[in-house]
Amino acid sequence: MDDLTHAPAIAPDPSEVPRYFSMSQRIGRLRYFVYCLGGMIACCILVLAFYTLCLALPPQLGKLVFDVSLVLIKALFMPMIIFIMSIRRLHDLDRSGWWSLLIVIPFATFVLLALPGSKGNNRFGPPPRANSKAVKLSAFFIPVAMYLLFFALKDSPPRQAPPPENGVLQPYMR
Numbered sequence: 001m002d003d004l005t006h007a008p009a010i011a012p013d014p015s016e017v018p019r020y021f022s023m024s025q026r027i028g029r030l031r032y033f034v035y036c037l038g039g040m041i042a043c044c045i046l047v048l049a050f051y052t053l054c055l056a057l058p059p060q061l062g063k064l065v066f067d068v069s070l071v072l073i074k075a076l077f078m079p080m081i082i083f084i085m086s087i088r089r090l091h092d093l094d095r096s097g098w099w100s101l102l103i104v105i106p107f108a109t110f111v112l113l114a115l116p117g118s119k120g121n122n123r124f125g126p127p128p129r130a131n132s133k134a135v136k137l138s139a140f141f142i143p144v145a146m147y148l149l150f151f152a153l154k155d156s157p158p159r160q161a162p163p164p165e166n167g168v169l170q171p172y173m174r
Contacts, residue, residue, distance in 0.1 A: 020035065022088070023087050023088060023097065024125070025088055025091075025128070026088060026089075026091045026092035026117065026122075026124055026125055026126075026127065026128045027085065027088045027089055027128050028117055028128045029089075029112075029113050029114075029115075029116070030136065030139050031128065031135055032085055032086075032088070032089045032112060032113065033139055034135050034138045034139050035081075035085050036081065036082060036085050036109070037138075037142050037143070037146075038138070038142070039078070039081035040081070041142070043074075043077055043081070046069075046073055046077070047069070047070060047073055050066055050069040050070070053065070054066040054069075082103060082109075083100050086100035086109070086112060087100045089117075090112070091122075091124035092117035092118065092122075092124075092127075092128055093112075093115055093117055093118060094122040
């Protein structure tokens with residue numbers, strides 16, 4: 001008699017489209033690199049959007065909203081992206097996601113970029129999907145664009161402190 005208490009084992013579809021926030025999929029080194037960079041750039045754009053929004057608010061409220069949003073983005077969203085991508089990368093290495101807690105150690109991300117994933121299926125599923133041309137181009141152009149942007153902004157004049165009122169220096173606040 002057949003065992004009807006368990007679902008039949010179905011082979012996962014190797015052409016499954018990668019989902020950004022899925023912790024059940026595996027990702028390779030290049031996709032890990034691109035997803036982490038893309039997530040950090042998205043967080044920077046979000047910070048700039050909040051900054052622009054806060055300029056339209058009254059000064060005290062704008063400062064409060066911007067400070068809260070900056071803390072949330074830097075302390076919640078960015079680490080969440082890095083941990084999720086690290087868990088998926090560790091799954092490709094056939095390691096538990098709990099090892100992602102070691103990301104707080106400097107240069108641990110570079111170890112994840114250096115180690116090749118396990119060949120074939122492992123306990124976390126089938127091998128990751130092959131990298132598309134968009135992923136390969138992004139892995140090249142995003143760092144190049146960041147490098148060029150850095151050198152374009154490097155020589156921009158620094159922000160000046162406001163002049164002292166009544167000849168008394170005031171502490172410089174944002």
